[in-house]
Amino acid sequence: RKEVEQDPGPFNVPEGATVAFNCTYSNSASQSFFWYRQDCRKEPKLLMSVYSSGNEDGRFTAQLNRASQYISLLIRDSKLSDSATYLCVVGREAGTALIFGKGTTLSVSS
Amino acid sequence: DAMVIQNPRYQVTQFGKPVTLSCSQTLNHNVMYWYQQKSSQAPKLLFHYYDKDFNNEADTPDNFQSRRPNTSFCFLDIRSPGLGDAAMYLCATSRDRNGYTFGSGTRLTVV
Numbered sequence: 226r227k228e229v230e231q232d233p234g235p236f237n238v239p240e241g242a243t244v245a246f247n248c249t250y251s252n253s254a255s256q257s258f259f260w261y262r263q264d265c266r267k268e269p270k271l272l273m274s275v276y277s278s279g280n281e282d283g284r285f286t287a288q289l290n291r292a293s294q295y296i297s298l299l300i301r302d303s304k305l306s307d308s309a310t311y312l313c314v315v316g317r318e319a320g321t322a323l324i325f326g327k328g329t330t331l332s333v334s335s
Numbered sequence: 336d337a338m339v340i341q342n343p344r345y346q347v348t349q350f351g352k353p354v355t356l357s358c359s360q361t362l363n364h365n366v367m368y369w370y371q372q373k374s375s376q377a378p379k380l381l382f383h384y385y386d387k388d389f390n391n392e393a394d395t396p397d398n399f400q401s402r403r404p405n406t407s408f409c410f411l412d413i414r415s416p417g418l419g420d421a422a423m424y425l426c427a428t429s430r431d432r433n434g435y436t437f438g439s440g441t442r443l444t445v446v
Contacts, residue, residue: 269437
């Protein structure tokens with residue numbers, strides 16, 4: 226089983242739509258969780274950290290369910306500029322390394 | 336003001352010819368990582384240095400080696416590149432578990 230699994234999509238949505246991405250991770254002892262955004266042929270960039278209590282940053286909301294080992298990202302009022310690949314990322318229990326999911330591709334059209 | 340710098344951005348190498356990719360950082364981070372990312376796949380951790388301690392991933396082929404001569408620099412050596420090694424190679428740094436920062440990557444083509 227892969228350490229981090231995501232539905233690769235693609236998700237094709239119109240501007241203004243709400244879209245949700247899901248991710249599962251295999252190691253129940255993992256301590257840190259993130260969503261990264263990666264544009265085509267660019268490096269990944271941190272979108273937001275994910276906390277058990279859930280957190281929101283503008284149009285983006287992230288949730289963590291430790292019992293189910295499940296992470297989600299909700300994007301409201303999608304913009305054309307949201308088109309990218311969204312990577313679910315989990316910090317290893319021991320050490321400092323981050324482990325990436327394959328990513329979910331979002332395409333927002335006008 | 337790039338803080339994690341990878342050179343070159345694009346590298347073309349011949350099948351079987353050793354190649355070295357470089358990464359430097361101005362953040363004084365103690366941890367440096369190398370990831371390999373193939374098209375439409377997840378960035379895959381190859382290895383990392385925690386200070387001077389080298390940590391290899393179990394499934395990283397022996398063909399891949401790394402050197403960290405000082406805090407600022409880390410190199411990825413591919414001893415005998417194969418066609419399957421064509422990928423984007425991403426360097427990242429962190430201060431322990433914090434401040435993870437990626438370089439822009441080196442796109443390697445093997446001909």
